Amino acid sequence: MSSITNTPARTGRAGASATLAGVSFAFEAGRMAIADASLHVEAGELVCLVGPSGSGKSTILSLLAGLLAPVRGQVLEDGVPVRGPSPSRAVVFQEAALFPWLSLRANVEYPLSLSGVGRRERAARATELLRTVHLARFAASYPHELSGGMRQRGAIARALATDPKVLLMDEPFAALDAQTREILQGEVEQIFLATGKTIVFVTHNVREAVRLGDRVVLMGTRPGRILRTVAIAIERPRAPNDERVHAYVAELSAGIRAEVEKIAREEADDAWVAPRGGVRVDPAFGVGDGI
Amino acid sequence: MAWATASSLAATPLWPTPAGVAEALVAALRDGSLPRALGTSVLRLAVGYALALAGGVALGLALGRSVLVKDLAGPLVLGLSAVPSICWLPLSILWFGLSEAAIQVVVVLGALLPIAVATESAVRQVPPLWVRAARTMGASGLGLLYGVIVPAALPGIVAGAKLGFTFALRSLMAGELLFVSGGLGQLLETGRDLGDPALVLAVVVTIVALGRMLELALFRRLERLVARRWGTDRP
Numbered sequence: 001m002s003s004i005t006n007t008p009a010r011t012g013r014a015g016a017s018a019t020l021a022g023v024s025f026a027f028e029a030g031r032m033a034i035a036d037a038s039l040h041v042e043a044g045e046l047v048c049l050v051g052p053s054g055s056g057k058s059t060i061l062s063l064l065a066g067l068l069a070p071v072r073g074q075v076l077e078d079g080v081p082v083r084g085p086s087p088s089r090a091v092v093f094q095e096a097a098l099f100p101w102l103s104l105r106a107n108v109e110y111p112l113s114l115s116g117v118g119r120r121e122r123a124a125r126a127t128e129l130l131r132t133v134h135l136a137r138f139a140a141s142y143p144h145e146l147s148g149g150m151r152q153r154g155a156i157a158r159a160l161a162t163d164p165k166v167l168l169m170d171e172p173f174a175a176l177d178a179q180t181r182e183i184l185q186g187e188v189e190q191i192f193l194a195t196g197k198t199i200v201f202v203t204h205n206v207r208e209a210v211r212l213g214d215r216v217v218l219m220g221t222r223p224g225r226i227l228r229t230v231a232i233a234i235e236r237p238r239a240p241n242d243e244r245v246h247a248y249v250a251e252l253s254a255g256i257r258a259e260v261e262k263i264a265r266e267e268a269d270d271a272w273v274a275p276r277g278g279v280r281v282d283p284a285f286g287v288g289d290g291i
Numbered sequence: 292m293a294w295a296t297a298s299s300l301a302a303t304p305l306w307p308t309p310a311g312v313a314e315a316l317v318a319a320l321r322d323g324s325l326p327r328a329l330g331t332s333v334l335r336l337a338v339g340y341a342l343a344l345a346g347g348v349a350l351g352l353a354l355g356r357s358v359l360v361k362d363l364a365g366p367l368v369l370g371l372s373a374v375p376s377i378c379w380l381p382l383s384i385l386w387f388g389l390s391e392a393a394i395q396v397v398v399v400l401g402a403l404l405p406i407a408v409a410t411e412s413a414v415r416q417v418p419p420l421w422v423r424a425a426r427t428m429g430a431s432g433l434g435l436l437y438g439v440i441v442p443a444a445l446p447g448i449v450a451g452a453k454l455g456f457t458f459a460l461r462s463l464m465a466g467e468l469l470f471v472s473g474g475l476g477q478l479l480e481t482g483r484d485l486g487d488p489a490l491v492l493a494v495v496v497t498i499v500a501l502g503r504m505l506e507l508a509l510f511r512r513l514e515r516l517v518a519r520r521w522g523t524d525r526p
Contacts (some may be wrong), residue, residue: 065427067426067427085427085428086429086430089427090427090428091424091427093420095420097420097421097423097424099421099439099442099443099523100520101442101445101521102442110438111428114429114430114434114438115429142522143522144521145522158428162428193434283436
């Protein structure tokens, strides 16, 4: 693949390219969830997918993860067809998917034990990863004892455990408050810069997408499809309040608004057939008589 | 108090006083009939319940995870679990004679089905998110079952095991009442034969104490541990 040609200095040290080639997907026959989507994410690139709900952002992520198989087209990792889930493509889910019956440390060690890493190395690796996400002090805690932000940090540590080539993040901060979200965005950028992993990040928050992405992919609905891609020319590490972010946000938001209005119009078409304004008085019932 | 007053007013040997029951209890303990019966019943309960627990959890996991097993055995399991297990005693006696095996069939059947049904529903309620997360990390097959499904379903499995225990005890008592081979159930029958309601009530008191003690010993701590660990004791 062309992963060497046009990527910046952090090229493919630990990342792999991820490609959707003419992918269509349907949850039920006849209703396309994704129509003919093509996207090439370079090795070591951070791409954000934004779009209104129903645009198939999360579905694309599941396709990349190998949790879903496309109806048409192909999903490729470094040019090799994806045939199912693999530890080389780790997923961070929207809600904390940490296992409640395991301590934070055991959660991070879990994928390592699946791939046959010995006890000692597991422990060392878990300690290191928890330090990376600033949770070393909470290694012995259980998920329900942690805040939402800490749980998502733990989920990121677990996703990084098997040293994946591609990190797939499915609205990971959607349930967090604004401050926590901003801090974690900074941490994701740091991890990205430090590891050189390929990251595909799904969000419905345009600001978040611009803050994080090398490119932002705008998605449309009915059927879910890729509308266009915007390259974000802001050097890293980025300041959360960088002036240039606003311009990109405005541009992308206009695109999303157009999509949302399209949906509203389509839905309204049905609704407007119903009564049009005012109070309806039915003479048969004499409503309004003698007032 | 109410009991003491009522029984002294009634003044009939068929309506024993608390003191009379206590006396009968002590007498039965002294002559060794109660300890012997208790030992027999506890041993049967232990064997039968252990078999039912192992079989019930295994069956429940299979029902919850395999469409094939669910289609083949699901309706049968639901149907059979509506049958009081004591109904199997006649058949069991025909097959196994007046043996331990015959009474164990009743105990195992009584406990196994509720455990299987509870395990199945616990497995079905495991959040799909955890399963998907495990799959992305490379878990599949038996590893997924033991590493994720079973621990995720454990609170429900423990509840089923507890339910199964009370079913096992009930089935055993019913079986022993009808089946002459020692045990607490038979001691109840002896009380009836001797026209000794105080003895009958003394045995009932023993059964209540036995059930309660074993339940506390086996499940109290386990339930608390699971609730704390899984975070289900919090809102």
